[in-house]
Amino acid sequence: MSDDLEYVETTTDGQGRGVHIRRAEARDIPQLHKLLREVLEVHHRGRPDLFNTGVTKYTDDELAGIVSNDETPVFGAFADDDTTLYGYAFCVFERHEDSHILTDVTTLYIDDICVDxxxxxxxxxxxxxRHVLDFARGAGCYNVTLNVWSCNPGAQAFYERMGLTPYKIGMEQVL
Structure with missing residues (x-):
């Protein structure tokens, strides 16, 4: 949505090399799959009753559709070579235009975030x-939301350090 946020120098990778954030493209699909598998394995280790192992979350065609859709922006953190993917954030714009109970705000939902x-x-x-926050502000979003599995306390602690606070809690009773 905001072209001026497509390529932003952000940090170094700890070894003096620059890291920049840009929208993911079809050429990044193999590396996106690698990191998607890392996330799946974290979830599988935490909840093997719910998450499979050794599978891919998306097909190549599905990923190509996601990265090319402005309603589902995917941002990648890349090394200076612009090919080495250090991390990603899959996002989805959410709106409740016709809801009788929810206000009509635009949310940028982070569907998946991973660092290699x-x-x-x-x-x-x-x-x-921070790039996602800047992008969401530039797109006129009211808020940024995400879900975190309770079996991933490291991620939860990271999100809390970033300033996120719980706004709803999912609960279950396994039968």
Whole structure:
């Protein structure tokens, strides 16, 4: 939605190399799959009763559709070479235009965020999250939301450090 936020220098990777954030493209699909598998494995380890292992979340065609759709922007944190993907944030614009109970605001929902295990501790996640916030502000969003699994306390702690607070809580009773 906001072209001026497509390419932004954000941080270094801890080894003096620059990291920049840009919209993901079809050429990034193989690396997106790699990081999507990392996230799936984290969830599988935490909840093997709910999450499969060894599968892909999307097909190549589905990913191509997602990265090319302005309603589902995907941002990648890349090394200076513009090909090495350190992390990503999959986002979705949400609106409740015809709701009788919800106000008509635009939310940028972070569907998935990941930093490659090899790049953790280098502030890549912070740079990605701040970029998403700037993008959401530029797009006129009211808020940014996401879900975090309780089996991933490291992610929850990161989101709290970024300033996120709970706004609803999902609960379950396994039968």
């Amino acid at each position: 295990e090899a790049a953790r501790g280098r502030h890549v996640g912070t740079a990605l999250y």
